[in-house]
Amino acid sequence: MTSSAETAPPGGNGRSGRAPYDLPAVLDIAVAAFNDYGYDATSMGLLAERLGTSKSAVYYHVSSKEDLLRMxxxxxxxxxxxxxxxxxxxxxxxxxxxxxxxxxxxxxxxxxxxxxxxxxxxxxxxxxxxxxxxxxxxxxxxxxxxxxxxxxxxxxxxxxxxxxxxxxxxxxxxxxxxxxxxxxxxxxxxxxxxxxxxxxxxxxxxxxx
Amino acid sequence: MTSSAETAPPGGNGRSGRAPYDLPAVLDIAVAAFNDYGYDATSMGLLAERLGTSKSAVYYHVSSKEDLLRMxxxxxxxxxxxxxxxxxxxxxxxxxxxxxxxxxxxxxxxxxxxxxxxxxxxxxxxxxxxxxxxxxxxxxxxxxxxxxxxxxxxxxxxxxxxxxxxxxxxxxxxxxxxxxxxxxxxxxxxxxxxxxxxxxxxxxxxxxx
Missing domain, CATH: 1.10.357.10 (Tetracycline Repressor, domain 2)
Structure with a gap:
């Protein structure tokens, strides 16, 4: 399993243009949220919150919630x-x-x-x-x-x-x-x-x- | 299985004070709705709609949605x-x-x-x-x-x-x-x-x- 601690690029902080997590870590957290709350009940805002980052940082990796489900x-x-x-x-x-x-x-x-x-x-x-x-x-x-x-x-x-x-x-x-x-x-x-x-x-x- | 056709009391029409279905039939339809939509997403209004009756007719049998789940x-x-x-x-x-x-x-x-x-x-x-x-x-x-x-x-x-x-x-x-x-x-x-x-x-x- 990919853990966010291992995969967060050094120096990423969620406020720069650079995403604070790499895609596998975002995906892990998205899948955990989909399983906990259901796909429909999971918003991109909730994902950003669980990642401790902004929605725009999530959109750095994917264009939609459905993209995450597809991956x-x-x-x-x-x-x-x-x-x-x-x-x-x-x-x-x-x-x-x-x-x-x-x-x-x-x-x-x-x-x-x-x-x-x-x-x-x-x-x-x-x-x-x-x-x-x-x-x-x-x-x-x-x-x-x-x-x-x-x-x-x-x-x-x-x-x-x-x-x-x-x-x-x-x-x-x-x-x-x-x-x-x-x-x-x-x-x-x-x-x-x-x-x-x-x-x-x-x-x-x-x-x- | 209880079917609503067999168990609806004769003469019940959903507009009188009398409930148009008996409790087992209401329960069958509630359980089908819970399985289709999820318990949280199923409202008493939706149940009444699926029963073709009014919310008050559903409340004739049960005091809450949780009552139906309990039964x-x-x-x-x-x-x-x-x-x-x-x-x-x-x-x-x-x-x-x-x-x-x-x-x-x-x-x-x-x-x-x-x-x-x-x-x-x-x-x-x-x-x-x-x-x-x-x-x-x-x-x-x-x-x-x-x-x-x-x-x-x-x-x-x-x-x-x-x-x-x-x-x-x-x-x-x-x-x-x-x-x-x-x-x-x-x-x-x-x-x-x-x-x-x-x-x-x-x-x-x-x-x-």
Whole structure:
């Protein structure tokens, strides 16, 4: 995560023509505000206040609040879509590719927690939001196709519909943004392991385990 | 579900002293509006408009908007808490009680979809909301205690933390409110079976299955 302390250019003070924060820091604070108050209820004035600067300093970086939303959603979606381009998602048995994609998705969720939270809470009120939801659906569909392929291969159970399986998997994974505390006792890697274990093998101890 | 067509008392017209809808119908419409617009953005005037009646007709039933929220949350929480009082939740092996509680929770979610949706979206902005969240946590803790007991019994896997297990289970179950369409191709019973199958046995086909 980018923190404002690390990224504020030295000497920036919000009163000169120079912006006191760089764009990633402005984006972090905007996303936190959108998640706290809701996008509609967050004004550029409120963002400036949280940055301890003026509205004009915010406009140094972006031309509108929607610009900030666009950049934030691009970050979350770009990271998720990048998973599908990696070799682990493209080559190998479908169940192994599915494991790779789910594990990587947990990693993106925990690395980019506020950004993915924003994405998951979108309701589709504007063209920008609807475009983002379409990209999120495309990602879900790619995962659903892997589930279908693994079912055909006989490695994933066929007695549950592929779409239902995918939704239950994402239900489990997406819930992470509601309760996971980065830096806490549960590491990102342990969480990813736990998700894969529960998703693939369930919580039951089977005779012979 | 209660529909307004079935429950409007005959002869009610919104202009007499008599309310044109009965309380369950008013509550259904209020909950739908809270879910569509958000609780804060829903005024008593908007509710009256959606009911096709006057504000005074709405006040015939309730003294405030918060009354409607209280009744709606009571309905969702009451149904969830009632699960824990049933024999299937109280007697038997912990893993069987856990199965009973999760299956029953899926049933409550699908029977009371808008009411549980409202509960799950609460942010805890008022005392009423915080009380509801505390009751929801108490329900989650009861389920977590069953997971703990089943782990001790050796019927639920011990290599995933009980709290993480519970959260992943509820992540899967609570996501149902986001995508399940009552009356569609997937029946409530089939969905409950699918949740139990995926939660307990996972999506992988094991050698010998």
């Amino acid at each position: 934030a959603l691009e970050r979350a979606l770009g990271e998720l879509e990048a998973i599908l381009e990696q070799p682990g998602a493209q080559a190998g048995a479908a169940d192994e590719r599915l494991t790779f994609v789910l594990r990587s998705a947990v990693r993106v969720l925990t690395d980019e927690l506020p950004y993915v939270t924003l994405l998951l809470r979108l309701r589709g009120n504007t063209d920008l939001e609807r475009d983002a939801l379409a990209r999120r659906r495309a990602f879900d569909n790619a995962v659903s196709a892997l589930v279908e392929q693994a079912r055909s291969d006989g490695t994933v159970r066929a007695d549950v519909d592929a779409r239902t399986t995918t939704r239950l998997l994402f239900g489990m994974i997406n819930s992470i943004v509601e309760w996971y505390k980065p830096g806490g006792a549960l590491s990102q890697d342990q969480l990813a392991d736990d998700v894969i274990t529960v998703a693939f093998d369930g919580i039951r101890v089977h005779p012979g385990d | 709606a949350l009571e309905r969702a929480l009451g149904e969830l808490e009632a699960i824990l009082e049933q024999p299937g939740a109280q007697a038997g092996a912990a893993d069987e009680r856990l199965t009973f509680v999760l299956r029953s929770a899926v049933r409550v979610l699908t029977d009371e979809l808008p009411y549980v949706t409202l509960l799950l979206r609460l942010r805890g902005n008022t005392d009423l909301e915080r009380d509801a969240l505390a009751r929801r946590r108490a329900f989650d803790n009861a389920v977590s205690a069953l997971v703990e007991q089943a782990r001790s019994d050796g019927t639920v896997r011990a290599d995933v933390d009980a709290r993480t297990t519970t959260r992943l289970l509820f992540g899967m179950i609570n996501s149902i409110v986001e995508w399940y369409k009552p009356g569609g191709a997937l029946s409530q019973d089939q969905l409950a079976d699918d949740v139990i199958t995926v939660a307990f046995d996972g999506i992988r086909v094991h050698p010998g299955d």
